[in-house]
Amino acid sequence: MARKADPNRRATILTAAAQVFAEKGYAATRIIEVAQAAQVGKGTIYEYFSSKEALFFAVFEAMMTDAERSVALVGQALSGSFATRLEMLSDTIITTWLDELSMYGLVMEFWSATASSPDRARFKNTFQAGYVRLRKVVRRLIRKGQADGEVDSTCDAEAVAAALIGTWDALLLQAWLDPGFDAKSTARTFMAVILRGMAVPSAVVRRADREV
Amino acid sequence: MARKADPNRRATILTAAAQVFAEKGYAATRIIEVAQAAQVGKGTIYEYFSSKEALFFAVFEAMMTDAERSVALVGQALSGSFATRLEMLSDTIITTWLDELSMYGLVMEFWSATASSPDRARFKNTFQAGYVRLRKVVRRLIRKGQADGEVDSTCDAEAVAAALIGTWDALLLQAWLDPGFDAKSTARTFMAVILRGMAVPSAVVRRADREV
Amino acid sequence: MARKADPNRRATILTAAAQVFAEKGYAATRIIEVAQAAQVGKGTIYEYFSSKEALFFAVFEAMMTDAERSVALVGQALSGSFATRLEMLSDTIITTWLDELSMYGLVMEFWSATASSPDRARFKNTFQAGYVRLRKVVRRLIRKGQADGEVDSTCDAEAVAAALIGTWDALLLQAWLDPGFDAKSTARTFMAVILRGMAVPSAVVRRADREV
Amino acid sequence: MARKADPNRRATILTAAAQVFAEKGYAATRIIEVAQAAQVGKGTIYEYFSSKEALFFAVFEAMMTDAERSVALVGQALSGSFATRLEMLSDTIITTWLDELSMYGLVMEFWSATASSPDRARFKNTFQAGYVRLRKVVRRLIRKGQADGEVDSTCDAEAVAAALIGTWDALLLQAWLDPGFDAKSTARTFMAVILRGMAVPSAVVRRADREV
DNA sequence: CATGAATGAGGCTTCATTCAT
DNA sequence: GATGAATGAAGCCTCATTCAT
Known part of the structure; x- marks a missing residue:
């Protein structure tokens, strides 16, 4: 009607x-x-x-696409030193998701679907593909930092990228669980540690020298 | 019978x-x-x-208790330098879960339950309490490292602990999604970065000096 | 389809x-x-x-409404002397129910529901309201008889109405229990007693006089 | 144990x-x-x-036996004029049941069992047998009143007995439904009507004569 | 194309009954 | 005899899906 x-x-x-x-x-x-x-x-x-399941999967795909696109955009738009760019990326990701934390419940439903949905394989594949692409964005950032002499060249960009993405995921998870948890500040503190950990040795020396 | x-x-x-x-x-x-x-x-x-829901929650509680206990045990049993102990803790956690990765599907169901179960509040509370206790174990490890002069004393132990736990979680998640993902090695690489990032400046200087 | x-x-x-x-x-x-x-x-x-219970209650309400309506209609339609009208009302009620005595099992289920249904209060209230309305019909009949000088004016119309309704109920109950029980004839006999019992004293005297 | x-x-x-x-x-x-x-x-x-059903039936039998015995006892113990005896019987029955009106819920369950229990036939038979015996007690009372010249000899003792028992039943039912219903007083009022209705014509005449 | 009344497969849960101790 | 843990048949109800309008 x-x-x-x-x-x-x-x-x-x-x-x-x-x-x-x-x-x-x-x-x-x-x-x-x-x-x-x-x-x-x-x-x-x-x-x-065609079905409730298909609708759910479509929602999932849409969210993955959105998330990837927004991260890719941020990844490209960044400027400044490696440290600045990593911090900004981290901040953007954390802030964006915190703004609509309720959507994080949906992410958990999707994770759960990778385990229990009849369509679990498709969920897994799509998820993984998304992670791979996100990792790529972060990896490129790191590689550029290395090329620019801002990051220790022996650093395994792939591994660090994977771990970083995981960390963001997990900090948001903790914010989801505990509204009092300050994900943004924790992320910043942690990024500082990471940055120090990835710094080129000479740079550290120089900084240490100056500090002495 | x-x-x-x-x-x-x-x-x-x-x-x-x-x-x-x-x-x-x-x-x-x-x-x-x-x-x-x-x-x-x-x-x-x-x-x-009393119900399927109650059974599920009981399974959840049992798993949380187990996980906490095993981490607490490992946390206490560790010896050696801070670096050694952190690496061992990381290895143990990753290895233990990888051994029965199928249980990780359960963890995702639990996460999902924090979002959608009628009992979501209890799931959230229990989860959060568990994370708080896990964080405590890691925080203590870091504090001890600081007391022993092995970790930069300005380092925010709480924040790093939260992030580390999240990282382990997330690496396991990626292993779950992608059987080809080498969580153990990625964790080791990342721990090395973290360790450098938390090292006391002078130590870095000295090492840098020697390296020069 | x-x-x-x-x-x-x-x-x-x-x-x-x-x-x-x-x-x-x-x-x-x-x-x-x-x-x-x-x-x-x-x-x-x-x-x-919404539920089996609700369906049962709806059946109950429908039956009460039907029963009330039919009695009210009969009550209004009656003509002739008080004696004639009471006899006709009694006959109609008894006959109507005897015609579908199987429905009387339902009435007993409803009574039972006033005692044991989770909704017992609603059953009781509806039942009582129905009885109150039925009593009203009978009471009016008696009051009119009193106004017309056919019934002893000291007679408690309310009490007699209540008892009469109960009597019809109970005669049907006995018919339900014993197919051989002649409820119609018993009711007629009893109505005659009632009529004599409610007659105005003078009328009785006159009749008695004539009979002597 | x-x-x-x-x-x-x-x-x-x-x-x-x-x-x-x-x-x-x-x-x-x-x-x-x-x-x-x-x-x-x-x-x-x-x-x-042997079963829940059997237990229920045993409770039913016990209650019927009790009820019959108590009525039979009262029936035998009564003395005085017919009017007095009928009034006392009525009072005793009404009072006894009103004292534990909660048991009346059980009676309704039993009625309902005559309609819906797998054992409905046994419930019906037992109920009917009980009613027959109760009727006998009342019938005897009336017959004695007739023999003593206190009751109109043309009165159908059996029919009146059946109706009277029904009336008591039904007044208790209304008391059950409506705690505000005064079954005792209604019963007394109604018994007065019945007594007048059953009185021997001459007695009425005599009384009417005196009243003139 | 859009709709929502109709459908029935399927699951959680209850509880009378059994029987090893 | 007395017990109560174990059992599984059975039913209410939900809700994704269909399809006549």
Whole structure:
């Protein structure tokens, strides 16, 4: 009966679904709730997505794409010294997610889907591919730092990138668990340690010299 | 068939439930499957746990307790220099979990439960309390390193501890996603960076001097 | 199969439910049986009634409403002397119920629900309200008899109305228990006693005079 | 383990069961509750009663026996004029039941069992037999009144007895439904009407004469 | 295309009953 | 005899999905 020829019907549903899934979790989300949130009929969902599972996966893909794009953009836009750029990247990632921490519940649902969804393989693959691309962004940052003589050239950029991404993930997780946890400040402190740990030895010497 | 109360019946069920939940996830796990895995009748589960949800939470608590205990034990048993001890702690944690990576699916289910379970508050609280205790173990290690002059005394032990734990978590997550990911080696590499980053400046100078 | 909302679907289910409940009793009735009797799917029942309990209560309300309406109608339609009208009311009530005595099992289920249903308060209230209204009909009949000088004016119309209704109830109960019990004739005999008992003294005198 | 060699174990269970059934109703009563109320083990119930249904029926039989005995006793013990005796019988029955109105819930469960219990036939038979015996007591009272010239000899003693018992039943039912209903006073008022209705015509004449 | 009434497979849970101790 | 831990049959209800309108 409703005839809102919304050309972005699919996107509308996807956004609504993301919110409901984030709030209730996959299992507790009812298709009817998504339909109501998207202001469409229940049957309409099935015009655009073949099943609840497929809808969930589509939400997941959209979020991964968004997250990757935003990180890639930030990665490219950064300027200044390596230290500055790493700090800014860290800050941006942490701040962006903290701003809508509720969406982090959704991330956990996705992780959980890699373990228990009938589609677990697809979730795993997509997740992993995303991580690989994120790692690439960070790795490039580090490689550039090394090329510029700002980072110890013996440093394993790949490994550090992987660990860094993990650290951001995990700090957000702790913020999720404990609203009192100051992820931003903890991240900054930790980045300082990392930066010192990755500094070129001579630079340390010079700094140490000056300090003496 | 035994009509005499098996004193370990509860533990048997708990173990079976952990396996099934790990394998299938909470939603896809059927109580009957747990019962079969534990070789008891379906009704027997309800003699020990009031609901599927309660059983899941009990599995969670048991795992948290186990994890905490094992880390605490390792934390106490360590000897040698700070660097050695941190490396050993890291290795132990990573190795222990890698050995039964399938249980990591369970951890993700638990994370997800903090977002979507009707009992989410209890999951969150228990999780957070566990993290706080784990952080304490790591923090103490760092503090001792500082007291012994092996770690830069200006280093924020609490923040580093939080980040480190997160890093281990996240490396295991990546190993879970990608069986080809070498979490152990990545952790070692990263620990080296961390150690350099936390080293006392003079030590760095001295080392740098010698290297020159 | 029809996907268009049948406007009578609710009534259809209600009727089917009344029959099954009457036949099997509340506890022994299976929702699936009601669904089959109503020729709808099991889930359809829950589109119209939130639970088995709610369905049962709806059947109860419908029966109370019907019973009240039919008695009220009879009460209004009666003509003739007080004696004639009381006899006709009694006859109508007894006959109507005897015609579908199987429904009396349902009444007993309802009584029982006033004692043991989780909703007992609502059952009690509805029952009592119905009895109050029925009493009103009978009381009016008596009051009119008194106004017309056909009934002893000192007679407590309220009390007699309450007792009369109870008597009809109880005679039907005995008919339910014993198919050989002649409720109609017993009621007529008893009504004659009642009528004599309520007659105005002078009338009795006159009659007695004539009889002498 | 418990070894309370209570020789009246069966009676203890029966009493406990009556209370629990009265309070919760048959369906909502759990065997474990009866066991706890009787302070015996759950299995012990089954030493004395073959099933929950059988226990319920035993409670029913016990109550019928009690009720009949008490009415029979009252019926025999009465003295004085017919009017006095009928009034006393009515008063005794009403008062006795009002004193433990909670047991009336049990009566309704029994009525309901005649409609829906798998054992409905036995419930019906026992109920009917009880009613027949009660009717006999009342009928005898009336017959004696007729023999003594206190009751109109054309009065159908059997029918009036049946109706009277029904009336008592039904007044108690209304008291059960409405705690504000004054069953005792209503019964007295109604008995007065009945007595007038059953009086021998001459007696009425005489009284009417005196009143003139 | 959009809708939402209808559907029924399937799961959690209850609880009467059994039987080893 | 007495017990209560163990059992599993059975039912209410949910909710993803379909399809007539």
